[in-house]
Amino acid sequence: MTRAPDRFDLESFLPYLLNQAAEATSRAFQAVYRDRYGMTRTQWRVLAHLGQFGAMTARDICARSHIEKTKVSRAVAALEGDGMLARAPSPEDGRAEILSLTARGRAAYAELGNLAQAHDRTLRGTVGPEASAKLDEMLRRLIDAP
Amino acid sequence: MTRAPDRFDLESFLPYLLNQAAEATSRAFQAVYRDRYGMTRTQWRVLAHLGQFGAMTARDICARSHIEKTKVSRAVAALEGDGMLARAPSPEDGRAEILSLTARGRAAYAELGNLAQAHDRTLRGTVGPEASAKLDEMLRRLIDAP
DNA sequence: TTGACTTGGTTGCAATCGCAACTAATTATT
DNA sequence: AATAATTAGTTGCGATTGCAACCAAGTCAA
Numbered sequence: 368m369t370r371a372p373d374r375f376d377l378e379s380f381l382p383y384l385l386n387q388a389a390e391a392t393s394r395a396f397q398a399v400y401r402d403r404y405g406m407t408r409t410q411w412r413v414l415a416h417l418g419q420f421g422a423m424t425a426r427d428i429c430a431r432s433h434i435e436k437t438k439v440s441r442a443v444a445a446l447e448g449d450g451m452l453a454r455a456p457s458p459e460d461g462r463a464e465i466l467s468l469t470a471r472g473r474a475a476y477a478e479l480g481n482l483a484q485a486h487d488r489t490l491r492g493t494v495g496p497e498a499s500a501k502l503d504e505m506l507r508r509l510i511d512a513p
Numbered sequence: 514m515t516r517a518p519d520r521f522d523l524e525s526f527l528p529y530l531l532n533q534a535a536e537a538t539s540r541a542f543q544a545v546y547r548d549r550y551g552m553t554r555t556q557w558r559v560l561a562h563l564g565q566f567g568a569m570t571a572r573d574i575c576a577r578s579h580i581e582k583t584k585v586s587r588a589v590a591a592l593e594g595d596g597m598l599a600r601a602p603s604p605e606d607g608r609a610e611i612l613s614l615t616a617r618g619r620a621a622y623a624e625l626g627n628l629a630q631a632h633d634r635t636l637r638g639t640v641g642p643e644a645s646a647k648l649d650e651m652l653r654r655l656i657d658a659p
Numbered sequence: 660t661t662g663a664c665t666t667g668g669t670t671g672c673a674a675t676c677g678c679a680a681c682t683a684a685t686t687a688t689t
Numbered sequence: 690a691a692t693a694a695t696t697a698g699t700t701g702c703g704a705t706t707g708c709a710a711c712c713a714a715g716t717c718a719a
Contacts, residue, residue: 374626375561375565375626375627375629375630377561377562377565380633381538381633381636381637381645381648382535382539382632382633382636384652384656385534385535385538385652386535387652387656388531388535388655389528389534389535390579391579391655391656392527392528392531393531393532396528412523412529415521415523415526416523419520419523432533433533433537480521483521484521486528487525487527487528490655490658491527493658494651494654494655498647498651499527499651501644501647502651503525505640505644505648506530507530508639509534509538509640510530510534
């Protein structure tokens with residue numbers, strides 16, 4: 368049985384493993400949104416947030432996704448430039464803007480969402496269906512840790 | 514009980530979860546090598562590889578770590594500039610260079626390795642000790658997947 | 660051998676990132 | 690009300706990245 372080594376072991380270092388897994392699983396899908404819509408990863412995520420949860424402010428996206436606000440800001444600008452999303456002034460807060468997808472943005476989300484779901488299924492297939500639920504839970508715990 | 518949703522769910526999208534977990538777990542440790550040695554993440558990884566596995570060529574590091582060769586090349590240059598590692602011509606291949614840590618590099622590795630190990634232990638503590646072994650296995654499977 | 664092809668490693672360049680500084684609007688303090 | 694402290698979002702800039710092009714050494718094939 369494998370046990371924790373006495374010396375530091377890079378290849379069992381959790382941040383390292385997670386980075387590699389994240390990189391490996393993201394890269395395949397990256398080609399999809401890059402080739403079809405010229406999007407960056409952050410743009411795809413912002414689109415997905417708005418597509419899934421509906422209109423919200425940039426601040427909300429930051430809070431939900433833990434993406435840096437400058438990244439969100441630039442992704443929003445790019446998506447707006449591509450006609451994927453529109454900004455509306457918030458009636459309650461003069462600083463904030465309500466972001467929502469345009470028809471074009473919704474169409475992109477519909478297509479990419481389906482492809483993403485398919486990708487997710489094959490990934491979960493490689494770890495096994497029961498284990499995959501456990502995996503989610505562990506990842507969430509790490510994300511929400513101190 | 515939670516089941517797979519019909520519609521695409523960003524927050525259960527594995528690449529997304531993995532990215533967040535990787536980001537969250539890496540960020541805390543990043544402060545360590547950045548503040549103490551002014552290293553980037555890639556530099557730290559290259560150092561760790563050499564520290565753990567001994568002298569090898571840049572090519573070997575790429576193969577082992579799946580880091581892009583240009584990233585490795587630049588990290589090696591930076592580490593060399595900081596006196597952390599030295600290059601020696603390979604006797605077998607005139608193109609390749611054997612990379613090895615200097616005393617200073619080994620000292621840095623010793624310190625950072627210990628701190629990394631401690632960080633890893635607290636991370637694994639948050640997911641539970643038995644689960645953490647399963648986690649490793651799943652991550653490795655995702656990394657090595659097609 | 661000579662020339663085509665591969666491979667280890669570096670470099671140029673455009674794009675992206677992270678952080679700090681900034682503007683403008685809101686809230687808190689007195 | 691006036692001013693200080695926060696907050697939403699943007700921007701400037703240096704550092705990092707990714708990709709393609711490149712150089713030099715090694716391998717292959719005729």
